[in-house]
Amino acid sequence: MGLSDLIRLLEANPVYRARYVHVRETGPEPAQYGDLDTPLIPALAEYLDQHGIRLYAHQCEAINLVRNGKNVILTTATASGKTLAFNLPVLECLAAEPGARALYLYPTKALANDQILSLEQMAAYTGIDVNPAIYDGDTPQSKRSAIREHARVVLSNPHEVHHMLSWHAKWQPFFANLEFIVIDEAHRYRGVFGSHIAFVIRRILRLCRYYGSDPRFILSTATLANPCDFAHALTGHDFALVDSDGSPRGKHSFVLYNPFYNGISERSLHQETKDLLVSCVKENLQTLCFTGSRKMAELISVWARDDAKRISQHLADTISVYRAGYLPEERRAIERQLKDGSLKGVVSTNALELGIDVGSLDAVIISGYPGTMMSTRQQAGRAGRKGKESLALLVAQANPLDQYFMQHPDQFFSAPHEHAVIDTSNPYIVSGHLLCAAAELPLKEETDRGFFGNQISDLLTELGADDLLRKTARGWVYTGRGRASEAVRSMASREKPSG
Numbered sequence: 423m424g425l426s427d428l429i430r431l432l433e434a435n436p437v438y439r440a441r442y443v444h445v446r447e448t449g450p451e452p453a454q455y456g457d458l459d460t461p462l463i464p465a466l467a468e469y470l471d472q473h474g475i476r477l478y479a480h481q482c483e484a485i486n487l488v489r490n491g492k493n494v495i496l497t498t499a500t501a502s503g504k505t506l507a508f509n510l511p512v513l514e515c516l517a518a519e520p521g522a523r524a525l526y527l528y529p530t531k532a533l534a535n536d537q538i539l540s541l542e543q544m545a546a547y548t549g550i551d552v553n554p555a556i557y558d559g560d561t562p563q564s565k566r567s568a569i570r571e572h573a574r575v576v577l578s579n580p581h582e583v584h585h586m587l588s589w590h591a592k593w594q595p596f597f598a599n600l601e602f603i604v605i606d607e608a609h610r611y612r613g614v615f616g617s618h619i620a621f622v623i624r625r626i627l628r629l630c631r632y633y634g635s636d637p638r639f640i641l642s643t644a645t646l647a648n649p650c651d652f653a654h655a656l657t658g659h660d661f662a663l664v665d666s667d668g669s670p671r672g673k674h675s676f677v678l679y680n681p682f683y684n685g686i687s688e689r690s691l692h693q694e695t696k697d698l699l700v701s702c703v704k705e706n707l708q709t710l711c712f713t714g715s716r717k718m719a720e721l722i723s724v725w726a727r728d729d730a731k732r733i734s735q736h737l738a739d740t741i742s743v744y745r746a747g748y749l750p751e752e753r754r755a756i757e758r759q760l761k762d763g764s765l766k767g768v769v770s771t772n773a774l775e776l777g778i779d780v781g782s783l784d785a786v787i788i789s790g791y792p793g794t795m796m797s798t799r800q801q802a803g804r805a806g807r808k809g810k811e812s813l814a815l816l817v818a819q820a821n822p823l824d825q826y827f828m829q830h831p832d833q834f835f836s837a838p839h840e841h842a843v844i845d846t847s848n849p850y851i852v853s854g855h856l857l858c859a860a861a862e863l864p865l866k867e868e869t870d871r872g873f874f875g876n877q878i879s880d881l882l883t884e885l886g887a888d889d890l891l892r893k894t895a896r897g898w899v900y901t902g903r904g905r906a907s908e909a910v911r912s913m914a915s916r917e918k919p920s921g
Contacts, residue, residue: 425784425813428705429675441694444678444831450811454668456482459489463514465548472547479668481507488640489514492662495608495641495653500803502669505540508604508640515601516574517550523595524602525626525637526577529610529776530746531558532753534577536778537606541575558582560750570596580611580619583626585907587862590629597626598633603657607776608643609796611656612842614851618910620656620844621855624873625862627658632863644796647839655844658873672806676835677815680828687820692718695789695817696725703741703767704733707784707813708760711769712801714790716745722789723769740766746773775800782806785813791824795837846875853881854910857890861906864897 429445432438456479461467470477477485480498487494488511496504512524528534534556545552555573557566559582569576570593578586590597603626605611611619630637641653641661653661681687681694695711699722702709713719723743730738742765744756757778759765768774775797786805792798798816806812818824827834845851852874859865859874871878882898885891890902900906 425675425707425811428702428707428813432677440683441679441681442677443680443683443828446676446835447673449671449673451671453670454479456668458482459486462510463517465517465550466510466514469544469547478503480664480666484664485511487662491638493639493659495643495649495661495663497643497645497649497663497665498667499669500800502667504642505537508642509541509544512602512604513544513548513550513552516552519601521599522574522601523599524575524604525600526575526604526606527583528577528579529607531560531579532773533607533776533778534558534579535750538577580622584622584910587625587629588905588907590862594633597629598635600630600635600637602640603637604640606642608641608656609646609842612844616656616844617846617848617851620846621851623657625855625859628859628870628873629862644800645839647841652842652844655846672811674806675813676802677813678828678831678834679815680818682818682820682825691790691817691819692722695787696722696729698787698815698817699726699767700729702785703730703737706766708763709767709785709787710774710783710804711767711787712775712789712792713769713771716747716771719743719745719769719771726767740764742768744768744770744774746771772797774804782810788814788816790819791816791827794840796840849877849881852877853885856881856885857900857902857906857909860891860898861900864894864899866897
């Protein structure tokens with residue numbers, strides 16, 4: 423049974439028919455290819471030829487802009503090839519400039535572990551000296567010194583970098599030669615958390631200035647209402663926008679499914695979600711199911727396996743759960759099984775909403791509106807990778823917002839993307855990062871105003887009155903107790919700090 427047959431089943435089966443309130447179909451769309459202003463260096467061109475890769479229009483546009491010295495933000499769809507769009511110009515730079523370095527920032531360790539594989543593959547094939555390495559809370563102390571000295575591309579996360587900056591003297595060769603800062607899934611850095619990350623980035627740039635470098639930025643993000651304003655707020659720099667997606671798209675059906683179509687439901691949202699998952703898996707459709715919590719991810723997967731056992735044990739064994747909290751080896755194993763097709767159904771929190779490569783999926787089930795159109799479209803976009811026909815189902819909760827969308831599908835499908843908001847004027851946030859910056863290098867009001875804003879003078883005076891800073895001939899220095907980086911508490915993370 424194909425996806426079209428499954429949709430006909432939803433329309434015809436009495437159990438599903440009343441709940442199946444609307445379907446919106448898009449595509450298919452052919453690929454739009456582009457041309458580079460100048461050809462890639464032979465090693466990279468041969469890599470693309472040998473792997474049968476032809477660059478899409480948006481990839482060429484991004485590479486041309488980076489080559490022309492621009493900071494670039496890409497906002498194309500999931501699985502549109504954004505990784506290749508920033509890897510190619512970075513590797514081209516590393517090949518041309520033997521001392522050049524790059525910093526890749528990811529919101530999760532899992533994504534960094536996934537993305538390093540493509541860098542290692544490209545480096546091995548092309549012979550370009552990249553020596554990529556992950557530097558995060560899991561990196562053994564025995565390997566850290568070698569990474570600082572020899573890795574030309576360092577993959578990390580903002581929380582690790584926040585704590586790492588106080589040890590910047592050990593990173594002098596890296597910061598002195600930093601050419602690129604790549605921030606993947608940048609839309610995750612919004613709100614209060616994003617405001618903290620904005621100052622971590624400014625502290626990186628402050629150290630780069632001290633060591634004599636001026637790196638450019640490449641940002642990859644979900645579609646936003648304000649991409650250039652967001653990128654400027656996050657980094658303090660102006661950006662060129664690439665938002666015309668040239669990647670191919672198969673036919674995509676988006677179904678609104680309402681268990682509460684008559685105002686009540688005899689079964690819970692989660693039981694309804696489980697039924698849909700089992701139906702998809704039973705028809706050999708590789709399906710990813712998103713839930714709102716770890717607990718529900720576990721429960722839905724257990725219920726689905728129990729139901730599948732009534733059909734066959736083999737079918738039950740093709741259903742699994744994926745969430746934060748698992749050991750890295752366990753998550754990698756699930757990702758590999760999704761790629762090779764041995765897993766047919768995976769229930770996940772939003773941990774798989776990010777661009778981790780799990781291959782080509784047939785269907786996505788979203789159990790309850792995730793709260794933003796940004797997340798909804800990111801999750802739905804995980805299906806149909808590589809141009810295949812795909813299906814997304816949004817299973818509504820009983821709350822007013824979900825029910826409004828069920829009753830007004832045109833409002834759902836035409837809803838605009840959200841603005842990603844960052845506030846770099848919040849004095850509480852700025853104060854914490856002033857303490858960190860003063861512990862890294864003495865602060866000088868005039869030269870550091872561009873990083874911390876016009877309120878820097880008042881804040882330095884207040885922090886000095888609290889005996890957290892002291893003014894010296896070299897500038898304001900940190901005099902508080904303990905590590906200054908620990909003062910920034912709102913950068914809550916599950917990852918432990920390390921030096």
